[in-house]
Amino acid sequence: MAVYTDVSDEDMSAFIAQYGIGDLVSAKGIAEGVENSNYLIRTTQDTFILTLYEKRVKREDLPFFIGLMNHLAEKGLPCPRPIEMPDGTALRDLNDRPAAVTSFLEGMWARRIRKEHCAQLGAALADLHAAGADFPMQRRNGLTLGDWRPLFEKSEARAHEVHKDMAPLIRAELDFLEANWPKDLPIGVCHADMFPDNVFFIGDRLSGVIDFYFACTDFLAYDLAICLNAWCFERDRSFNVTKARALLSNYAQHRPLTSAEIEALPILARGSAMRFLLTRLYDWLNCPPGALVRPHDPMDYFDRLRFHQGVSAASAYGFDGS
Numbered sequence: 001m002a003v004y005t006d007v008s009d010e011d012m013s014a015f016i017a018q019y020g021i022g023d024l025v026s027a028k029g030i031a032e033g034v035e036n037s038n039y040l041i042r043t044t045q046d047t048f049i050l051t052l053y054e055k056r057v058k059r060e061d062l063p064f065f066i067g068l069m070n071h072l073a074e075k076g077l078p079c080p081r082p083i084e085m086p087d088g089t090a091l092r093d094l095n096d097r098p099a100a101v102t103s104f105l106e107g108m109w110a111r112r113i114r115k116e117h118c119a120q121l122g123a124a125l126a127d128l129h130a131a132g133a134d135f136p137m138q139r140r141n142g143l144t145l146g147d148w149r150p151l152f153e154k155s156e157a158r159a160h161e162v163h164k165d166m167a168p169l170i171r172a173e174l175d176f177l178e179a180n181w182p183k184d185l186p187i188g189v190c191h192a193d194m195f196p197d198n199v200f201f202i203g204d205r206l207s208g209v210i211d212f213y214f215a216c217t218d219f220l221a222y223d224l225a226i227c228l229n230a231w232c233f234e235r236d237r238s239f240n241v242t243k244a245r246a247l248l249s250n251y252a253q254h255r256p257l258t259s260a261e262i263e264a265l266p267i268l269a270r271g272s273a274m275r276f277l278l279t280r281l282y283d284w285l286n287c288p289p290g291a292l293v294r295p296h297d298p299m300d301y302f303d304r305l306r307f308h309q310g311v312s313a314a315s316a317y318g319f320d321g322s
Helices: 009-017 059-074 115-134 145-153 156-161 166-180 220-231 241-254 259-285 299-308
Strands: 024-029 037-043 047-052 091-094 097-103 187-190 199-202 205-209 216-219
Touching: 009 024, 009 037, 009 047, 009 091, 059 097, 059 115, 115 187, 115 199, 115 205, 115 220, 115 241, 145 166, 145 259, 156 166, 156 259, 166 259, 166 299, 187 220, 216 220, 216 259, 220 241, 220 259, 259 299
Parallel strands: none
Antiparallel strands: 024 037, 037 047, 047 097, 091 097, 187 216, 199 205
């Protein structure tokens, strides 16, 4: 989450009034994240989240995101529910951007991740995949294998500003991934961005999953590999096999992995590290001046990628297949 677009008090009040959810009491920009502009909205009735869709979110994809959140909420997954206006629509424009209001989820994301958090995450991700199995819409992943090289080309000339070996490593890794990316793995609805700040806990209980604006149809095990990267490395960038074991084993208890998925896990982890390395590299080099946003350091995923390059089997992640 972030704030790229400033909204005046008058425009905010008029926009919220269209939803019939009470009068606006306060609106506070949320600075975390890097993709959309988000505000914590309080009205005389309740608390909500207002999102203005920016950057990589395409207008034509919004019905998929809105529909998916409604579908998953109906299935009992703890996720935001889009708020509809009296005419039954959930989307409007605000400051020349598509915008929507969703329900507010209680809880906080875990600043210090423990293996118990990873275990609950594994179960929740598997439940999400199961709940999405009968979702009728599909959306191509706009940041997958075929998109990585064009994205890299936008940053290649300046990649040395971050690390002298950044461009050579990425070029060689893209060659490898393009030659070895798996085929015919189970496909379904993926969250594709389930980072710690998108998962809420109350105490030790997982209370919500938010930010579905990269959700897509892709390999389910790729979604798991994204979580492996996002949750199982320490601040010093070392890999925590205990957290990885908790994540993978609890996922597999709720949705057993096929032998092909287990075999592909190391390359899927390399691919997910590449995806986030490239977007973070681009954002680091192109952060708009004055934006209320904190770009993520691409070196975190540079080091994750190098770790996965040395992994040959899922056993290195503490997973024995059961």
